[in-house]
Amino acid sequence: MKTSRALARLLATALIVATPAALPSAAQADPDADPDPRPGSEQSLPVRGVDAAAAAQAPTAPRARAMGSSAGRSSTVALTPQQDTDPFRLVGVTWSGQRSDVAVWARTRTDDGWSGWTELPVSDEHAPDPGAGEAAAQRGGTDPMIVEESDAVQVRIDDLPGGTSGEPQDAEVELVDPGVVSADSSSTAQDASPTDVAAAGSRSSALRAEPEVLSRASWGADESIRRGSPSYGDIKGGFVHHTVNSNSYSAAEVPAMIRSIYRYHVQGRGWNDIGYNFIVDRFGRVWEGRAGGVDRPVVGAHTAGYNSNSFAMSALGDHTSTAVPSAVRSAYARLYAWKLGRHHADPRRYAWIPSGSSTLVTPTISGHRDAGQTACPGQRLYDRLPSIRQATGDAQGAMFYNPKASETSWRYGTAASNTGLTARVQGRVEYRLEIRNSCEGLVRYRRGFASASSPIDTGWSGRLADGSWAPPGYYYYTLTAIDRDGRAEPVPTWTSGRIWIRSTTSSPPSFCQQARS
Numbered sequence: 001m002k003t004s005r006a007l008a009r010l011l012a013t014a015l016i017v018a019t020p021a022a023l024p025s026a027a028q029a030d031p032d033a034d035p036d037p038r039p040g041s042e043q044s045l046p047v048r049g050v051d052a053a054a055a056a057q058a059p060t061a062p063r064a065r066a067m068g069s070s071a072g073r074s075s076t077v078a079l080t081p082q083q084d085t086d087p088f089r090l091v092g093v094t095w096s097g098q099r100s101d102v103a104v105w106a107r108t109r110t111d112d113g114w115s116g117w118t119e120l121p122v123s124d125e126h127a128p129d130p131g132a133g134e135a136a137a138q139r140g141g142t143d144p145m146i147v148e149e150s151d152a153v154q155v156r157i158d159d160l161p162g163g164t165s166g167e168p169q170d171a172e173v174e175l176v177d178p179g180v181v182s183a184d185s186s187s188t189a190q191d192a193s194p195t196d197v198a199a200a201g202s203r204s205s206a207l208r209a210e211p212e213v214l215s216r217a218s219w220g221a222d223e224s225i226r227r228g229s230p231s232y233g234d235i236k237g238g239f240v241h242h243t244v245n246s247n248s249y250s251a252a253e254v255p256a257m258i259r260s261i262y263r264y265h266v267q268g269r270g271w272n273d274i275g276y277n278f279i280v281d282r283f284g285r286v287w288e289g290r291a292g293g294v295d296r297p298v299v300g301a302h303t304a305g306y307n308s309n310s311f312a313m314s315a316l317g318d319h320t321s322t323a324v325p326s327a328v329r330s331a332y333a334r335l336y337a338w339k340l341g342r343h344h345a346d347p348r349r350y351a352w353i354p355s356g357s358s359t360l361v362t363p364t365i366s367g368h369r370d371a372g373q374t375a376c377p378g379q380r381l382y383d384r385l386p387s388i389r390q391a392t393g394d395a396q397g398a399m400f401y402n403p404k405a406s407e408t409s410w411r412y413g414t415a416a417s418n419t420g421l422t423a424r425v426q427g428r429v430e431y432r433l434e435i436r437n438s439c440e441g442l443v444r445y446r447r448g449f450a451s452a453s454s455p456i457d458t459g460w461s462g463r464l465a466d467g468s469w470a471p472p473g474y475y476y477y478t479l480t481a482i483d484r485d486g487r488a489e490p491v492p493t494w495t496s497g498r499i500w501i502r503s504t505t506s507s508p509p510s511f512c513q514q515a516r517s
Contacts, residue, residue, distance in 0.1 A: 239311070
């Protein structure tokens with residue numbers, strides 16, 4: 001929705017003239033009443049070359065760094081005039097294609113006057129995976145900058161020595177007004193206290209349970225602008241981000257801030273949805289980001305190349321030089337203990353995250369910078385990752401990690417050369433391995449005890465309980481475990497991929513063929 005300020009004033013005047021009795025006088029107005037609902041909107045302003053008059057009047061901005069080891073100074077390739085706009089709370093700059101060899105600055109005007117220049121980070125690393133359907137419609141651009149309500153903007157773009165010369169193609173300034181919705185005045189928005197899940201029981205028991213995640217409705221997501229359907233992948237690790245905005249916001253401002261980022265990601269960058277799977281505010285409240293189910297491996301657009309095998313939560317704020325509140329650190333431990341635990345990923349070890357034909361070997365909980373050329377999640381938050389990994393592992397309690405079947409196919413009537421199933425263990429567990437067939441159900445099981453010093457090492461010989469060979473067909477393993485010390489809830493269930501027993505000329509029908517006959 002785009003409405004000029006002049007038109008808005010004209011409509012307001014018409015209403016006053018046409019219906020004076022319907023409007024309360026200043027004496028009758030309730031100063032504590034909630035603001036009238038207003039849908040969110042975005043304005044797009046073209047950026048074309050250097051405005052000569054603006055160049056003569058604009059305050060000096062810092063010179064950008066060079067690309068790599070290249071020498072020389074950056075040159076200004078685009079500078080807009082000071083442009084009056086409709087009110088907005090977020091500014092970003094986008095362009096056609098991908099350009100990481102530019103530096104972008106913006107300044108805005110509030111009731112207190114013009115701000116100084118602020119650099120908007122530019123990175124190709126915040127994006128959908130290359131080749132994903134979502135990537136086809138995306139635009140390059142900056143990270144968004146959340147600002148105080150403003151009504152004018154000016155933008156400058158420099159190209160960097162060592163990069164491509166000239167301004168980005170089809171560049172636009174994107175301005176977002178998050179609007180006003182009921183979520184802004186809800187008790188959820190006003191309450192800055194995160195749910196203390198640890199108070200519900202023992203430390204590991206409570207933290208392994210699903211933590212409170214405030215829904216998309218809680219921040220007032222406009223589902224009509226979301227595109228396509230969620231896609232799902234796998235989770236081998238979790239990335240940590242920050243949104244690079246002021247840290248001084250109030251609890252009640254958070255829903256509008258998330259809506260602003262959401263609208264910029266969708267309508268500015270061309271993504272299907274907000275890029276992050278989760279957002280945590282400075283009060284430690286965790287908010288649902290991308291749609292698709294907080295308990296499912298939803299593919300986001302947060303760490304280009306690795307979205308399909310990871311998830312991410314972004315801290316709402318800038319932790320380049322600002323300390324990370326303990327509530328934020330605790331929120332990361334709560335959420336990542338639960339999310340990684342569901343996928344049996346060890347937060348204290350390394351993950352192998354595939355991307356195309358290559359694989360990234362990185363800590364299971366990594367900063368965004370570990371996967372690309374970016375300063376995200378800020379040095380102060382990055383420095384906290386070792387303690388967050390430790391707290392996450394502690395919160396998981398008794399657990400088994402990275403279960404793996406050594407062989408998944410053999411011929412009927414022959415024992416596989418190595419039919420083992422192994423998994424590392426934290427704490428002490430009692431486990432149960434079930435071998436199931438989709439038509440027959442449970443066909444065999446094994447039980448045992450395991451610990452950190454004596455990990456799970458079990459398997460299946462390919463025989464049924466009566467000693468006969470299991471008929472050809474597809475089977476799968478299900479591994480469950482409980483904490484032998486009784487301090488944690490049952491370990492999340494792990495289910496393998498297909499185990500295929502291949503038929504021979506003398507093999508009997510499969511269980512499914514028998515069921516159909």
